[in-house]
Amino acid sequence: MMKRKLHIIIILVSIALVLLSVTLLDKKSITKNTLSYITTQENFVAGKPIAIEFKGSFENKPQLYIIHSFGRTLLDGILKKDIIQFNLPKNYYNKTSLVSWFLIENNDEKAKGNFQIIPNDETKTNLESYLGPPSTLVGDGHFTMFVTIPTDNFDNPKFTNTEVAIKHQFLNTIATDNEKTKDFIAWKNIYAPTKSGGVLISASCNEAITKEFDAVIYPSIATDFTIAYKRNHEFADGNQITRLTTSILKDKFGNTVSDGTMVTFIIKNKENVLLKTFGTTIEGIATGQILHPEKENSYIVKAYVNGISKSNSIQINYKSINPTIAYSFSKDNRTISVGPIKSFMNQIVPDGIKVTLRIYHNDTLVETIIEDSNRGKATFYLSPEFYKEKKYSFEIETLGKTIKKAEKNVSNK
């Protein structure tokens, strides 16, 4: 009987104890937060799933606010007993970043911390590269810059001091430079050689290699040069062409200037008037052409690359062809035939030579008629309908020669 009593007492006491302990325990958890950050890892490798765990008891489901290079987001956790687990989304854990996290419950920040996601060296290396400018001038400190960004397969820049081999070729030389990344990039300025041409550039990092990049090295500006001329004959016949050519235009390093460089030939004639012709260089030589004058003249020619360089001056003299000019009047003096106009070898002048007839009445100019020569001849007809006076005097001019003819009676029949 006693035994039974004791049993009952023990049971009652233990129940009471259990009850008491439960209430005591409860009280303790309310007063003191037992939340703890379980995850110990501080560095994660990109591309591997990341879970952040907290231990504790959670009345309201807390959320994790994270700040990542990719952006900011709020994560919902998965609650398992007293452990809550937050899984970073894939696009977050694939990217390197310093991640700051804040555990938030009921709009209160319960805990905070940070960790790092580092590049994944185990994956394939990729090389992103850029060359610019794609063309530059020779020498003088001109350069083109080659920039590479070695990345892991998740497109995360590699660790600082990752070595990148940058190679470039120019003519027979191939150079390799090992550059280490700093602030994600490994770069090199490739200084232009003093010779024009093309530079090929590439880079490698681990097993990753880039394609071939090329930069064009253009020659620099032209230095002074000389000019010369060529012509069929020295006569001022208003028909032939004189060719003006430059020597090969070179820059100060001896490179032939770029094709198409514009050269202006300035021609000063006897009347101090500037004529001009142009040439664009091919293999450094520019050719300009100028028509022979119609009268005797003397040209002084000088060529320029505008604001950059000039040539010597040369003198070109054109002799008068001293034409013999025959002319005749018709019976009624109304038709004036000029010609044949003969040139320096006594040949007939080429077609299209200007023949000017000035008609005077009482020493005042009535009219100037210009005809082009055709087979060495030009014909002028004074129609009685329009030229009603009885007397006119004339002046014929061609190829720099003027013939004056005294007053003639013009028939009005």
Next chain:
Amino acid sequence: MKETSNKYLIVALLFGLTFHGSAIFFTIENTYDALIHMFFGNHYANSWFEPWNYSWYTGFTVMGYPPLVHQAIGILSYIGGLKFGMFTVAIIGIILFVTGSFRYAVLITGNRTVAGYASIVAIISSSFVETLHIFGQLPSIIGVSVLMHAMPEIYLYIKTGKWKYFFTSLSLIAVTVCSHHVTPLFGMVFFISPLIGMVIMDVSRERVNSNKEITFIIFFKSFLSLFKRIVLFCGSAVFLIVFCILPYWINSKANPITQVPIPHGSRDNFLEVTSSGLMFFLIPWGILLFILPYIFYRYYSKRYIFFGLSITLLTILGTGGTTPIPLKLLGETAFNILTLDRFTLWASIMSLPIFGEFVYRLVEGDLKTAIQTKFGTVYHRVLGGLFAGCFLLFAVFTITLGYFRPLQPAKINFLPIVNFLNQDQHDQWRFLPLGFGDQMAFLSTQTKAMTVDGNYHSARRLPELTTRAVERLENSKFRGIEGIGSLQQFLTVPEKYNLKYVFSNDKFYDPILYFCGWHRLTQLENGIMVWEKLNVQPLSKILPKDEVSIVLKLMWGIIPLLTVLIAFILNIQMIWFQALKIKVLDKPAFLNHGVAYTGFKSWMIKLLHIWTVFVLIIFGIGIYFIYIKNATQISPENVVKSYYDALDFKYYEKAYSYVIPDKEYPLSQFMLEISVSDGILNSYGKLDAIETTITNNSKNKARIIAKTKWITPLEIIEKTYTHEVEKIKGKWYIVPEKKDTDLPPDEFIATNINSYYKQGRRKISTQQTYHDDILRQPDLEITKANLIYFDKKYMIIGEVQNIDNVPADVVLKATLYDEKDKTLATHNAKYVIKHKLMPKETTSFKVNFEDIAWLKPDDVKPTNFNPDEFTDKYFENKPVTFDIQSAGNVAISDLYTSVALADLVISDTELKGTLFNYGIQEVTVPEVLISYYNAKKELIFVDHKFIKEGVRIQRKQYFKYFFLDLTTLKSIKYSTENCFVNGISNEAIARDVIKTRKTNEEEEQLQKVNGKGFSYIKIEMNNYIGNPK
């Protein structure tokens, strides 16, 4: 009595459908408007509820035109494509027109046989033929046809007061409103009011025993008895006009038409502009002209008196600018917005019942009897034959007008253009078609690329367009020079509109494109030349649009087709009964009021004869005057004018026939001489005016001084020619001019030239261009820049050099600022610059600050527009400083430099120069840039001159230039400090390439002149090659 089918109506329907139904396939695509309606149809097919359309202008709303016809085309296009939609709608229009004119004629004449005749004549009435086959005004046709259908219903409602008719009539009015807003508006005035008058008259007639007994009091009493119905009907109709197209009215209020009036032939004086008279008076009236007295006589009878007044008004309004009455009646605004041809159309449609009646009486009625008894049967037959023949002739002439006198450029195959736009992301920029005619609308239906132009000018919003009386940029040359001025603004600053491609179907525009800095890209298989401009940004992904409320969008999308549906349901029963004769219908009230056709008045026969003779005499006189005006060789002046006319239209054989016949001077020689003359005048000039004066006139000989004025794409050229003319055998001839006999020295020319090519995108990929394929922008140096004030204008002048190793295309944008650095104006260099530069080549430039012309309403528009003129920008503050943003891009074409200045004679006032072309391309338009320098050799002004004739290979060309007086010129700021090249400081770029500039060497190249306000000049050449080989 069981009614028999009206065989005339059936004939009319069958004939109408075969005749027009087959003809539209050859005509409607060449009409002025049809393709626009198709474009709108395409809009609805693609976005039914969205009224905003990006394709034209810089976006516009389709709420500017009633949508029914367009939506019908759109919905039908789902079945068989857009063209199917358009043709189906056109065929529906034909059916509606035939049946409508039948019903209208029954209403008016009260005689079904007469109405049958009326429907037959309606089919080939020249006004309908013209509206459909030349103008392509589908909404207008459908609108007026449905209105004709509505008229019997309106009559019956007002007469009987049956609600059935109330609803049928209003349902048809609603359809009319949705298809064409102008038709019901004016229809209320010109058709429905006289109709109401006629109803009152009929009611009055029923109260008395004869027409004569109808007095005003009786009429007024009848009016009062019907007053409630009239008010109810008119009120409801007005409500429908407002409600059915409410979004249209709201849009008109929100975006009032700011467009300045665009000239329209229907507003011309038809006696002066005979072509407009033909199109807008003679053709639409056609054969009706001969029976006008009869029409007026009938419409001025008591019953029709209100129609008589209406048709009189319509006739007068239709005469356009011939008399001052239409202008006074309509007021300036309405006169300039409306096209007045519609009044003539309505007048001719209103005449149809009477015309039908006339034909009926002539063919089988009392007129036949009257003529036969008076003149005999033969006369009647001959007369009838002539009348019918004339009638048919008018119709055939009208329908074939477009064939003999093409109204549109030849049909263009758009596939290559569409392919080009789809290729390589070309549709990311706007394009501009030139010389496409109304077909441009068709192009827009086929591509999603947008254009700055468009073909519905009421919807334009860009002030550059609305301030110009230019229909389309595309045909700006026909709007004379004002059009070209408008085009210029778009071509000079294309980046403002993201305009990168121009499709040119007309060589005329080539020089303006070149001198504005554009270059030819490629010629497509269909012969269209594609022009491109560098340095233009693509369109942004999101473009602005005007939002309207969803309610309006829904109304716009739903109501129009709903009105058709309702009208169909309400009217189908009637049509069904009428067509199949299932049920005997009540005889409509109006059938009681027909007149009996007995005893055609003999005085009317006489009057018609006299009238016919009168009309024929007028025709004869007209033709005689046209002959005299166009007789080519009856006077010295005529022969010269005709000669230039023929040259202008390139009728060389005709031109040759005006030259003195000479065995030594055959046509082949003449043609040869024409073919070697090139230049702005010969290749691109359009003769605008010619004025001739005779000097030294004698009996058989004369000297003519012809002052000609040519419109060219670049400027107006006035040139005076002197011609000797001779009279041989009664005809005047021109003495041929002597051609240049200059012989080039070399027969065969070998030369080396620099030529360039750029690959663009090397990899075949739809990706964005790879970085490696983007060329570095060439370096430029702005060596001189000067802000000057001269001739009341601020200008920026300067000099720019391509200091790179590749050829460069130069875009130069200058901006003016006031003291507080506030932007005053920005503009690009237009003509006064060489846009394409070889390496190290230099060009002078000038930037004028142009405003959008005549922006302010009180601006006086010059009567003679010169393309070289522009409206100066008005500045509130004085400009004190400026910046220049220049951009270089690699150029590969238009780099011809082989033109030398071979001779030069300088006086204090002018220079005479000789150009010599020593290269192997023919220079079509040489431009000379003349820069002026002061005594310190500082650049103070730049001027330009286009030389009228081209320079052929190894040949000379002479030019003359008068120096300007620059004594009043003020140089405000001479500095290059705020000049930028490709976004980088000018100085930084330049000194990296050229360490020290040898300015003294540049100064050696200046020509000393003893000028007014200047001491030196420099001459540069810019060579435009019309046909690069």
